[in-house]
Amino acid sequence: xxxxxxxxxxxxxxxxxxxxxxxxxxxxxxxxxxxxxxxxxxxxxxxxxxxxxxxxxxxxxxxxxxxxxxxxxxxxxxxxxxxxxxxxxxxxxxxxxxxxxxxxxxxxxxxxxxxxxxxxxxxxxxxxxxxxxxxxxxxxxxxxxxxxxxxxxxxxxxxxxxxxxxxxxxxxxxxxxxxxxxxxxxxxxxxxxxxxxxxxxxxxxxxxxxxxxxxxxxxxxxxxxxxxxxxxxxxxxxxxxxxxxxxxxxxxxxxxxxxxxxxxxxxxxxxxxxxxxxxxxxxxxxxxxxxxxxxxxxxxxxxxxxxxxxxxxxxxxx
Amino acid sequence: xxxxxxxxxxxxxxxxxxxxxxxxxxxxxxxxxxxxxxxxxxxxxxxxxxxxxxxxxxxxxxxxxxxxxxxxxxxxxxxxxxxxxxxxxxxxxxxxxxxxxxxxxxxxxxxxxxxxxxxxxxxxxxxxxxxxxxxxxxxxxxxxxxxxxxxxxxxxxxxxxxxxxxxxxxxxxxxxxxxxxxxxxxxxxxxxxxxxxxxxxxxxxxxxxxxxxxxxxxxxxxxxxxxxxxxxxxxxxxxxxxxxxxxxxxxxxxxxxxxxxxxxxxxxxxxxxxxxxxxxxxxxxxxxxxxxxxxxxxxxxxxxxxxxxxxxxxxxxxxxxxxxxxxxxxxxxxxxxxxxxxxxxxxxxxxxxxxxxxxxxxxxxxxxxxxxxxxxxxxxxxxxxxxxxxxxxxxxxxxxxxxxxxxxxxxxxxxxxx
Numbered sequence: 001x002x003x004x005x006x007x008x009x010x011x012x013x014x015x016x017x018x019x020x021x022x023x024x025x026x027x028x029x030x031x032x033x034x035x036x037x038x039x040x041x042x043x044x045x046x047x048x049x050x051x052x053x054x055x056x057x058x059x060x061x062x063x064x065x066x067x068x069x070x071x072x073x074x075x076x077x078x079x080x081x082x083x084x085x086x087x088x089x090x091x092x093x094x095x096x097x098x099x100x101x102x103x104x105x106x107x108x109x110x111x112x113x114x115x116x117x118x119x120x121x122x123x124x125x126x127x128x129x130x131x132x133x134x135x136x137x138x139x140x141x142x143x144x145x146x147x148x149x150x151x152x153x154x155x156x157x158x159x160x161x162x163x164x165x166x167x168x169x170x171x172x173x174x175x176x177x178x179x180x181x182x183x184x185x186x187x188x189x190x191x192x193x194x195x196x197x198x199x200x201x202x203x204x205x206x207x208x209x210x211x212x213x214x215x216x217x218x219x220x221x222x223x224x225x226x227x228x229x230x231x232x233x234x235x236x237x238x239x240x241x242x243x244x245x246x247x248x249x250x251x252x253x254x255x256x257x258x259x260x261x262x263x264x265x266x267x268x269x270x271x272x273x274x275x276x277x278x279x280x281x282x283x284x285x286x287x288x289x290x291x292x293x294x295x296x297x298x299x300x301x302x303x304x305x306x307x308x309x310x311x312x313x314x315x316x317x318x
Numbered sequence: 319x320x321x322x323x324x325x326x327x328x329x330x331x332x333x334x335x336x337x338x339x340x341x342x343x344x345x346x347x348x349x350x351x352x353x354x355x356x357x358x359x360x361x362x363x364x365x366x367x368x369x370x371x372x373x374x375x376x377x378x379x380x381x382x383x384x385x386x387x388x389x390x391x392x393x394x395x396x397x398x399x400x401x402x403x404x405x406x407x408x409x410x411x412x413x414x415x416x417x418x419x420x421x422x423x424x425x426x427x428x429x430x431x432x433x434x435x436x437x438x439x440x441x442x443x444x445x446x447x448x449x450x451x452x453x454x455x456x457x458x459x460x461x462x463x464x465x466x467x468x469x470x471x472x473x474x475x476x477x478x479x480x481x482x483x484x485x486x487x488x489x490x491x492x493x494x495x496x497x498x499x500x501x502x503x504x505x506x507x508x509x510x511x512x513x514x515x516x517x518x519x520x521x522x523x524x525x526x527x528x529x530x531x532x533x534x535x536x537x538x539x540x541x542x543x544x545x546x547x548x549x550x551x552x553x554x555x556x557x558x559x560x561x562x563x564x565x566x567x568x569x570x571x572x573x574x575x576x577x578x579x580x581x582x583x584x585x586x587x588x589x590x591x592x593x594x595x596x597x598x599x600x601x602x603x604x605x606x607x608x609x610x611x612x613x614x615x616x617x618x619x620x621x622x623x624x625x626x627x628x629x630x631x632x633x634x635x636x637x638x639x640x641x642x643x644x645x646x647x648x649x650x651x652x653x654x655x656x657x658x659x660x661x662x663x664x665x666x667x668x669x670x671x672x673x674x675x676x677x678x679x680x681x682x683x684x685x686x687x688x689x690x691x692x693x694x695x696x697x698x699x700x701x702x703x704x705x706x707x708x709x710x711x712x713x714x715x716x717x718x719x720x721x722x723x724x725x726x727x728x729x730x731x732x733x734x735x736x
Contacts, residue, residue: 066422066423066424067397067398067401068397068400068401068405068423068424069422069423069424069629070423087701154577154581154583171569174569174571262518262707263517263569263711264707264708264712265708276700278397279393279394279397280418280700281418281698281700281701282397282418282419282422282424284401
């Protein structure tokens with residue numbers, strides 16, 4: 001093994017400081033009651049607005065409910081439709097394409113900029129950090145409207161500027177091949193600031209002594225990045241990747257605003273289908289079933305990532 | 319401990335608040351209060367409010383409270399409101415959205431209201447009434463029915479030396495060619511003869527109008543009829559005019575065509591009465607003409623708005639709502655509403671002179687009988703329209719018309735059988 005690996009392998013985060021544990025049984029009960037009292041407002045809200053709707057949606061997914069009036073038990077019919085309807089399969093394909101376009105781009109952009117702005121030599125560091133985070137604060141719908149105007153073929157500023165340089169962008173949102181990259185780009189622009197901040201926090205958690213030691217051992221920048229920064233960021237990376245992937249699987253806002261799922265259903269994602277089935281076709285039962293399938297798919301994909309990063313973590317610390 | 323109790327108290331208070339939000343009003347035979355959701359936000363909104371105020375003033379036992387929302391948000395919130403038992407008693411919505419709500423049991427049937435002479439429904443435009451019918455039962459009362467028409471820039475027509483508006487498709491395309499200007503010869507005209515959207519919003523009415531003109535259609539008696547030689551001919555004809563002769567840009571949607579016309583980049587556009595105000599705002603001298611006749615017939619798809627009563631209403635509330643409908647459709651209010659909203663009168667027995675003071679209404683009234691409802695009684699209009707969108711957009715973009723019609727036929731038939 002090369003010398004470069006050594007510091008990372010030897011490094012172990014310090015164990016958290018243990019509190020004093022001497023509570024008696026009665027004390028514990030009293031403390032638990034008090035803890036629940038403090039948690040109650042949050043638990044009630046979660047229960048009412050998250051857990052209860054989830055249970056309710058699960059029940060609805062086995063019915064032909066429209067949201068009002070009569071509803072009939074249809075068993076697994078809705079779930080069967082999810083896996084056979086060509087529109088849904090098209091939406092699944094689109095969602096996967098969107099995920100592949102969005103996730104790596106957003107994560108790499110966030111990581112790259114975090115590395116750049118973590119360097120103490122960077123001028124106007126705070127300014128850039130704030131500027132990069134601002135899109136995340138803007139509402140998605142507002143960002144989507146702003147971008148649609150910017151790239152509008154008739155009145156768009158971006159088209160006007162690029163036109164001056166002799167570049168014809170055309171009607172991007174009506175173009176069957178460009179529409180999906182366009183909506184994925186808006187999501188990258190909007191969301192990467194959040195991942196960037198998380199990476200920045202992760203970077204600042206890495207003790208500088210490791211870099212100093214590596215430098216003494218003669219490690220170059222690339223080796224330091226590969227053998228110190230990236231391995232020690234793996235927890236952060238796992239978090240960001242899972243979050244980015246979940247965001248991608250739930251793509252809706254900017255698509256609803258910018259393309260409405262068009263052209264020819266080329267940007268129709270699973271969540272767009274859920275919205276359309278539930279609120280346009282009033283088929284709440286089917287929309288619930290589709291939501292559950294999406295939930296389970298998201299859980300499975302997150303779990304796979306957890307396991308992957310968990311194993312890497314184990315490899316690193318053993 | 320005090321703190322804990324107050325925390326628990328806060329939780330309980332939150333629950334009580336949530337509970338309180340769910341309770342509804344009673345039905346004790348006293349005066350009835352009705353809520354009425356509509357999306358008339360312009361001058362038409364003021365006139366409607368006026369009619370509601372008059373109604374409230376003349377009916378001691380009924381009060382209607384209106385809630386103005388955008389048409390989109392009515393569609394987005396009606397479902398949740400109804401499922402919470404908090405829906406309005408009367409709701410106005412784009413007519414093609416009525417069948418899906420009606421088929422799911424959201425609206426009360428109005429056949430008895432139509433049978434009653436006092437309802438003022440006897441002389442309603444039959445096209446408008448057709449949009450209220452789902453599987454033989456009427457669920458709504460029209461509040462608007464207007465055929466799509468051509469709005470054209472009279473200054474540009476004069477400049478191009480075109481006298482009189484074209485009467486046939488061929489004349490229409492000829493005129494559009496004359497009006498199309500490509501000064502620098504780069505193949506992209508600076509001004510188009512006409513803005514013909516190939517998908518979304520107005521395109522959903524334009525293409526059916528063109529199909530009708532050549533004797534075709536989309537849905538007939540609950541069956542898909544889009545894959546016909548007539549429709550193939552129509553698509554070929556307009557593709558060659560749009561993509562070949564470049565009388566209109568391709569890939570346009572309804573909003574894009576409004577923008578082209580208001581920006582002086584198109585001499586004609588197809589739309590509804592709102593184009594009149596857009597033209598006025600942009601200082602464009604305009605005139606209105608019916609969509610020229612196709613080889614078979616002259617017809618135009620109509621834009622419609624329906625008012626319906628929801629099943630959240632008690633019998634007394636339903637009776638109150640029907641009372642309002644007949645008030646809305648009486649002689650005086652029919653004229654008032656038409657003049658104020660800029661839409662032609664809904665009743666065919668309103669004489670043309672009654673609305674002559676508003677030239678837009680007068681022009682639209684003359685072509686009222688050309689109007690055909692869009693997909694009446696079709697529950698899954700969402701999928702049908704998206705199939706038509708895909709068909710027209712791909713056809714204009716140059717794909718094989720025969721294959722596209724076959725695909726559209728299958729998709730529409732599937733949507734109808736859903």
